[in-house]
Amino acid sequence: MEINKIKRSLLVLFLSFLAIGAQAQLEQAVKKIFAGDTITNGHVPLKRDSDSIHLADMRKSLEEARLNEANMRMEMEQMKLQMATADSVKYVQQRQRIDSLRQFTKGIPVVADGDTLFYLFTKRGGYTPQQRAQMTGAAIEEIGRRFNLQPDSVAIDHSDIVSDLMYGSKVLLSLTDQDALWEGVSRDSLAKERQQNVITKLHEMKAEHGLWRMAKRVLYFVLVIVGQYFLFRLTNWLFRKLKARILRLKDTKIKPVSIQGYELLDAQKQANLLVFLSSIGRYILMGLQLLFTVPLIFIIFPQTEGLAYQLLG
Secondary structure, eight states: OOOHHHHHHHHHHHHHHHHHHHHHHHHHHHHHHHHHHHHHHHHHHHHHHHHHHHHHEEEEEEEEHHHHHHHHHHHHHHHHHHHHHHHHHHHHHHHHHHHHHHTTOOEEEEETTTEEEEEESBBTTBBBBHHHHHHHHHHHHHHHHTTOOOOEEEEEEOOSSSEEETTTTTEEEEEEHHHHHHHHHOHHHHHHHHHHHHHHHHHHHHHSSSSHHHHHHHHHHHHHHHHHHHHHHHHHHHHHHHHHHHHHTTTTOOEEEEETTEEEEHHHHHHHHHHHHHHHHHHHHHHHHHHHHHHHHHHHHGHHHHHHHHHOO
């Protein structure tokens, strides 16, 4: 009994020691927490001071960048001014040179469908004025002979260096600043003037190559074919008449050809020979008829007019 009491006393004492140790540890932990908060609160002002310094540095860098940007813009404006001045001087020099050459230099005419539309003085992209004028005239003629032509569809496509006269996706003419200098106007004004020249000519070509004109050309074509058909009929009729006359002459006027009693050609052979020669003459006559009829057919249509002149040549 006494032994049990002693065990209980020892157990209570042991538990008391444990409670005292746990309390001591809890107090130390609380002190550490408070000590940590104190240290943290002490670093806040230091961090704020560091952020202020960093912000000030950023503001300073930003001001320097703005200043550098302003300086660069000023330098660029000065360079643009110098370039504009140089261009102005160059423009004046070119204008003076062109004025001195204009009285001696003759422009190359741009001819379309037999009419002179305007003149070209300068080369462009490796093409001489003569080549430019020829290509421009050919392009206008090719467009003007279309059955679905819309003359007012000629447009101007401007870029930094050229102004193109366009019909759909086809370039009719490219104008440069040099072309404008020779004409004494701006490139924009020159492009509008040339556009009006081309539109006027295309209206004339549309009236000439329209449906009514095409109907008349088809009628001429039919008349030529019919006329050639009757010429062939007449030629064949004449050949038959001639052949019949030769055969009649065989028994009356055609005599055998003999040399020293040896008969070379009798009447029948002579008649056959004459018929053969007349047949050759018939084909020659028909060939001469075609020689004039075929080019005449090609001349009727503007698209094949050039081929007709080549055939005649």
